[in-house]
Amino acid sequence: MAAMAVTGADVEAAAQLLAGKAVVTPLITNAALDAAVGARVLLKPEVLQRTGSFKFRGAYNRLGRLTAEERSRGVVAWSSGNHAQGVAEAARLVGTRATIVMPADAPAIKVAGTRALGAAIVFYDRLTEDREAIGRDLCARTGAVLVPSYDDVHIIAGQGTVGLEIGRQAAALGLTVDACLVNCSGGGLATGTALGLKQTFPQASVHTAEPEGFDDMARSLTAGERLANAPGAKSSCDALLAPIPGTITFPLAQALLGPGLGVTEAEVRAAMRFAAANLKLVVEPGGAAALAALLAGKVETAGRTIAVVLSGGNVDPVFYAEVLAEAA
Secondary structure, X not given: OOOOOOOHHHHHHHHHHHOOOOOOOOOEOOHHHHHHHOOEEEEEEHHHOHHHEOHHHHHHHHHOOOOHHHHHHOEEXXXXXXXXXXXXXXXXXXXXXXXXEEEOOOOHHHHHHHHHOOOEEEEEOOOOOOHHHHHHHHHHHHOOEEOOOOOOHHHHHHHOHHHHHHHHHHHHOOOOOOEEEEEOOOOHHHHHHXXXXXXXXXXXXXXXXXXXXXXXXXXXXXXXXXXXXXOOOOOOOHHHOOOOOOXXXXXXXXXXXXOOEEEOHHHHHHHHHHHHHHHOOOOOHHHHHHHHXXXXXXXXXXXXXXXXXXXXXXXXXXXXXXXXXXXX
């Protein structure tokens, strides 16, 4: 097999750089959840991470490696909100300027959070414009450094610290992780988490969770080639709407991941309500897909220990209230 673009050693190095910067989020259990699914479930609440999602990990691992000359030029990223806030916060910490290309329909809470951290925002229409083209043009005109949302070795390694922590925390509890469910957009978190987790539990299976209409990683893994999502699909999971698996992440996914899982809009909303009622955690739609897959029985649970990443909690308050008000 060809050498992987990112290795466990890269994840270990990221953990060292992130020490004292990223929150080592806890690994928590919940009796009601265990009873509901018939498994020992270990939840990794990245909703408690700096900026409210796992994205700070990868962003800081990338920006923390900029040279002084690169910092003087600033950075550009594209994001619907979580990577935006992660990059904005990392830029603030390392002393550089951040410009974020965001969809005009991004949740207001994510736009406000990005602005509050000092980043400049360039809006685009996600149906008619290409965010990557806009971002690359900005870099070409200003000399800024591009910080991709997932297809970057340092971003992937930073996200991998989620899995590294899961493995070490589970081992400290005397538990063996049999499977791990991870929300997936472009695949940076899923492949990074697999790399990190397999440092402690090499036999653990790692599965992506994606919303209906945006299951490109699952379909690509089945087909053995990168497949794009059909245009026009819509989902409340704004954090999980990448159009196609990354060129770096997909080979990693083929080497590291098990079959992908798909969830419906109703299953995502039910998972958000479950998290609020039983876990006392605010989880955004894209952060709840993995929990939705577990609750909906998309993976074998009997007698197993399953880790679930709750990847983000930056949800629009009005939308969140609507979800909570829906009948179970």
